[in-house]
Amino acid sequence: MSQLTPTSSNVIPNILNSNAPEFRHDFAIIASWLPFGAKVLDLGCGDGELLQYLKAALEVRGYGVEKDDANWLACMARGVNVIQMDLESGLSGFEDQSFDTVILSQTLQAMHNTEGIVREMLRVGREVIVTFPNFGYWRNRYQIAMGQMPVSKTLPYQWYDTPNVHLCTINDFDQFCKDCNIKVSERLVLTDNQPVTFMPNLMGSLAMYRLQSQP
């Protein structure tokens, strides 16, 4: 389910954990947005890497949701709680406001029912974190301008075998939140693990949002 960026692309020197070759800056940012010991639901949790990291860093009480068998086993091997289900069918097994934070890490673009899952996340979580590859990133635009669908570190699929069905730009997602009356409490844009503030929709590769329901 989850289209996590290949970890090899994230090999960067980092002040927090400079020795770890697989350090994920986006994980660290997500961690910085969570209280210690938070109850966390990670949708499309992939192989459980993020939850394992959050458990080690913040002692979160975490559950992952994943539909892929191999990823499910990988979560189990990491000691991550994992619930096998298809996000497209909603989150009916989870009570309203029963999690501190619900995370959708680089999975939004693979969802068919995009609005449905975001609404479900806001129902289940007091806060929602959504991250996605920014289709408006200049490298993507460049490849389109050259006449081809973008293939990159963050979008590593060919057009004919991609699970991504709802790619969007940062501007698109901002508009989506406005239209759906969703409050964006924080937005961070990264390129090569560095924050981007100048023209983020053009210069940013990965978009990270903190969302809340409007009162």
Next chain:
Amino acid sequence: MLENTSVGIVAPQTAHFHQPLQLKSGAVLPQFDLVYETYGTLNATKSNAVLICHALSGTHHVAGKYSEDDKNPGWWDNLVGPNKPLDTNKFFVIGVNNLGGCSGSTGPASINPETQKPWGSTFPVVTVEDWVNSHTRLADYLGIAQLAAVVGGSLGGMQALQWTIAYPKRVRHALVIASAPNLTAQNIAFNEVARQAIITDPEFHGGDYYAHGVVPKRGLRIARMLGHITYLSDDAMGAKFGRVLKNDVKYSFDVEFEIESYLRYQGDKFAGEFDANTYLRMTRALDYFDPALHYENDLSRALKNVKAQFLVVSFTSDWRFSPARSREIVKALLDNELTVSYAEVTAAHGHDAFLMPDPHYHAILRGYFNNMAIGALA
């Protein structure tokens, strides 16, 4: 290869309990026997014991063989053994025959000490709760204060769940497989048809057929045939038998199709070795199990004292204990913020899938048991 993964030749043992057992129905069993088998070695801290609870027609004979030429190993032999998913190099595994059974534990065919005759119709109706209470006696007898895990499929899964509800401090993990928090009306209906087949057999004699030297085989046979239909998926049955004919069409009511031949064979085999009174009681135990009943049907409240960690597994083609029923259990566990993982295994075999050595399913169980710490009691 086989030599490395089989528990080898095993023998059942019998534990006698002389303290009365209060049953949920109000009846009291003054004394009782439980037949059990064990595989592997109980460690010094007695922290590595895993109890396997059987389903409708299961027994204590979970793994291994009774002799070198025994062609029928225990019913979950593909799961339990050295280097198997439930590894007997690590765990001490216990199989037990439930009360009311017909494989050695006290049941309707046993002799009632007060009358010196078989209990027959007077053997009380037993429940999942009663079984779990009796299991704790066996655990006491073996000196086990806390089980590393209770494992069960179907009706066995209900027992695993009940263990965690009734004895939260005595079980660290529960593996609830192809199970449900209670039966649906449709499931109770199937059970009722099976029971009616038995009860209306002229040789049933109100349950006291032992005295007449007969067995209600026809009823038991039909009950089993019905059961087999519901344990398989439409697809699995189609793939296995299709419309294949046994011989040329005879325009008769003899066996014409392979599926009929299969059902008759299974029915005959079962009727020759299983006790009808036990079948009635096992199906009734299924019907009655409903831990949420006294909590306004709120399973989450019923599980509020549970401490165990859970693995819940269902199978996509299981329509008798469908994935939706397992998800109800998962939801109640999540509501209580318990540690739980849930796998929905894509499998064609219907309810029977929980007994099959599907590689992914076994990888799930192997992974779970690998992670399970046995160092000390929690």
